[in-house]
Amino acid sequence: MxxxxxxxxxxxxxxxxxxxxxxxxxxxxxxxxxxxxxxxxxxxxxENMNMFYPPDEVVSGQAPIGETIRAGGMVLEQSVVRAADSLAVRFVLTDRQGHEFAVDYSGILPDLFREGQGILVQGKLAEDGVFLAQEVLAKHDENYMPPELMDLNMTAEPAAPAKPLPQAPEKLSNQMGAFVSDS
Amino acid sequence: MYFESITELLRMDGHGGYVWASYIAMLTILIANFAMARRKVTTQLEQLRWRRQIQEQSKADSMAGDTLE
Amino acid sequence: MLKALLQREALVVFRSKEGVLNPLAFLFLSVLVFGIAAPLNDRNGGEYGVGVLWVLVLLTNLLSLDALFRRDYDSGVLEQALLNAQTPWLFVMLRILSQWVCTGLIMTLTSPLLGILLGIPTNGLPVLGMALMVGTPAISLLGAIGAGLTVGFGRGGVLLALLVLPLFIPVLIFGVGAVKNVLDDANYWGQIYILAALSLAGLISAPFATLASLKISVAMR
Amino acid sequence: MGLREYWHKLGSPRWFYQIAGGWITGFGIGAVLLLGIGLIWGLAFAPPDYQQGHSFRIMYVHVPAAMVAQSLYLGMGVAGFVGLVWRMKLADVAIGAALPLGMALTAVALFTGSLWGKPTWGSWWEWDGRTVSTTLLLFLYIGIYALREALSQTDLRARASALICLVGTINIPIIKYSVNWWQTLHQPASFTLTEKPAMPAEMWLPLLVTVLGLYCFAGHNVMTRMRGEILLRESRSNWVIGLFGGPDATEAKPATAQALTGRNR
Missing domain, CATH: 4.10.170 (p53, subunit A)
Structure with missing residues (x-):
């Protein structure tokens, strides 16, 4: 040239x-x-784009009221109350650290919905602090854990037998953690 | 070994097909890549050797005063 | 200098009706084809309509990008511009700008109509327009890199699609996300900000990358 | 300037060809040992997952394949940058050498992921964030491959593929971020693969070994391919001819060449 x-x-x-x-x-x-x-x-x-709020933020009022958001936590044992004549159900989500809130939902719960199980709910927070869920997500139980809930899950069970990979190099353990949550 | 017998190792409680297919796929790809890379080098080396032989021959021919070409 | 370039681009845009008309016609025709194959309305639309519209926007842009530098390349104007212009990247930028005016801007302006045809509820239309407005520049800018690289091939179309479609995925995701969020009564500003950030990132990097790719193509002649 | 000299050295195909020999042997031994141990360990000795059972063993090929495929793409991006800025010929040789293995390993990651998905998810394919970003990675590889195939002039091909590798690499984090974000919005999410938050050592150790082994294999494979390409490109240069004794070399030199081919055989 x-x-x-x-x-x-x-x-x-x-x-x-x-x-x-x-x-x-x-x-x-x-x-x-x-x-x-x-x-x-x-x-x-x-803007909190994935609109996810853990229980403490829902309880403390950091989550916006009347906007579609997502929240997550463990279903508190013996908190599930089903209506006799309809599909309505109310249960309590907790992070096992003292923050809990009630969820109202009307519809068919996913098969994997169990007490003590981690659950994501999508819906709106009412003025009185009750979460009106439009969707309850617990599908694909064994394959996928969003990072925000993984943290929750780890801190939630003090009796968990294994500690998170103390010797593994940081990067690899991240990979594997992510991997466990995915495939 | 975790498994009691070879058949159990092959079956893996019904998951054997998936697991073995994965391992075989991986091995196939690895072997194929190894072979392709090696062939790339060996063809080059063979070519160079061949060229060298031709050169040697032509030199020997010209030294002998042979004007075949 | 700048004035002359601007005038030239304006002439190209407004004189040749095909530059403006063809992408628009293609977009509407695609919507029509979609409507016939799988009619969308408010009941099943919403989510699907938004996705379909964004995909069609990407594909229309792809077709138009293929021609972005072609005429200038074939006629030798491109070579001259790269050699003689004081600021070749300004030339490239104006070329991309006029391509965006012919596709992104016009799509934004017609998006309410397209949205209605695809059954997107009316409360989603303003946000759809806004998302298109801030998102389509990123498509034009990123696509220009690939267009510059493939202009030297007689038929670069498929290769162009192969090279740039994966790069469009973020725009697609956040563009669709913004409109879906407004339909869900959720906050959509986050997506709009990200789209704007993508477009800006394209603006500061694409002209130089496009210039580099055009130089390769010119050297190929 | 010492640094500059070092760059020049790195840019010299001859220098690379000479030092690559030792590395290739080392990587080869490492790959055979580590992959052999890791794969057999994972296949037959590691305990199965209490929920997924034995299909969990697919992890020992799936995860390394995905990791190395991504690393190779990243490496191609770095090579693209070096090639664009310093016009280093070796950078393009590296891109061309990393491309086939990266593409193949991405395909393996997708294939094994699908095989894993069937017993665990109940379906061969899910529009999960990670699956989608891996598929996009495959298409990025295919795009570069197609571009390289379309261009015949070596120097232009080098510049074009360096540019597109660089652009693609810059976009990788953006694509990954957006895809992951998209998935958290759409995909039904839940937790507990295993009630335990982490894997015990007897599960992750074989994984570590296989990952390292596959990295060694990648090193071996890419460097071997680079050597072949260098020989092809420099076949007329003096040092390559010298490798075979050259026109007026003594008879001792062809013997070394013989040994060289013998070792590669």
Missing amino acids: PTLEIAKENRDRHPMNPKRKQRLFLMTFLLTGVAAIVALILLALE
Whole structure:
């Protein structure tokens, strides 16, 4: 590409001023761009995009009322009350750390819904602190655990026999943890 | 070994098909990749050796004053 | 200099009706085909309609991107622009801008109509328009990299799709997510912010990557 | 400048060809030992999972394949960056060498994942976040492969594939993040694969061994392919001809060449 080289030379031979100007413009452009991207990502993170709230945030009122959100926790033992004449059911979700809230749901519960089981609910939080669930998610019991619930699960069972991989290198244990939760 | 017998190792309580298919797939891919990589090197080396032989021959021929070409 | 380039781009956009009309016609035709194959309405629509619309937007953009640099490349204008222009990346950027005007912007403007045809409930339409507005620049910008790389091949279409469709997935996911969230009464601003961030990231990186890819293609002639 | 000299050295195919020999042998031994031990351990000696039973053993091929496939893609991105910035020829050789193995291992990860899904999930395929991002990885590989096939000029192919590798690698975290986020919204989620939060040592140790073994295999495979490609590209250069004695070398040199082929055989 000799022509390209010549063109470059020509451009270089011109006075420095426009080139400098251009470089300055470029730098400002890039820097403002990066700053704006960072700002946007921070804004987005603030929005809690997967809309997941653990029990303590639901109880403490950090979760918005009247908006569709998701919450999760363990089904408290002996808390499931079924209506005699309808599909309505009420149960309590807990993180086993003293935070619990009631969930109202009307519909068929998933097969894997059990007491002591981890559950995700999607719905709206009512003024009185009761979660009106539109969906109860407990499918694919054995294959997948969202990271936010995995933390919950680990802290939730003090009697769990195994500690999380003390000797495994950090990266690998993450991989495996993620893997256990997935396939 | 975890298993009592070979048949048990093959059956794996009904999961044998899945497990063995996975391991065989992995081994096949590994062996195929190994073979392909090795062939890539050996064909090159053979080519170079062949070229060298030709050169040697032509040199020997020209030394002998043979003008066959 | 800038003025001349702008004028040229404006001429290309407004003189040739095909540049504006063809993608739009293709989009509406696809919606029609979809409507015939699997009619969508408020009852089953919503979620599906949003997904279908975004997929069609991606595919329409892909078709239009294939032609992004083709004419300039064939006529040699591209080579000249890369060699002589003081700021070749400005040329590239304006080219992408005009492609976006012909596809993304027009799709945004017609999105209420498309949304209704695909059975998206009316309360989702403003957010659909907003998501398209901030999301489609990312598609045009990212796609331009692949378009620059494949312009040298006589028929780069399939290769272009293979190269850039995986890169479009984030835009698709957040674009669909925003509209679904508004239909679910959930917060959708997070998705909009991410879409804007993707477009901005494309804006500061794509012109240079596109320039590099165009140089490769020009060297191939 | 010492650093510069080092770069030049790294950029020299001849230098690479010479040092690669030892590495290839080392990686080869490591791969045979570690993969042999790890795979047999996982297949026959590790305990089964109490819920999944023996299908859990698929993990010992699935996880290493997925990990190495991703690492190879990352490596291609790094090579692309080096190739674009420093125009290093070796970078393109590396991309070309990592591509087939990465593609094959991604396919293995998907295939074994599907085989694992059937007994555990009850279906061959689920639109799960991780499955989707692995499939996208396969398509990223295929895209680069198709591009390389379409271009015949070596230097242009090098530049084009370096560029697309770099772009793809920058996008990998974005794609992964968005896909994972998408899945948490759509996929019915739940927990407890095992009631226990972690694997006991007799389960993860074989995994560690297999992962390391597969990395060794990848090192061996990629470097061997790179050697072959270097020989092909430099077949007219003096040092390659010198490897075979050259036109006016003594009879001793072809013997070493013979030994070289013999070892590769």
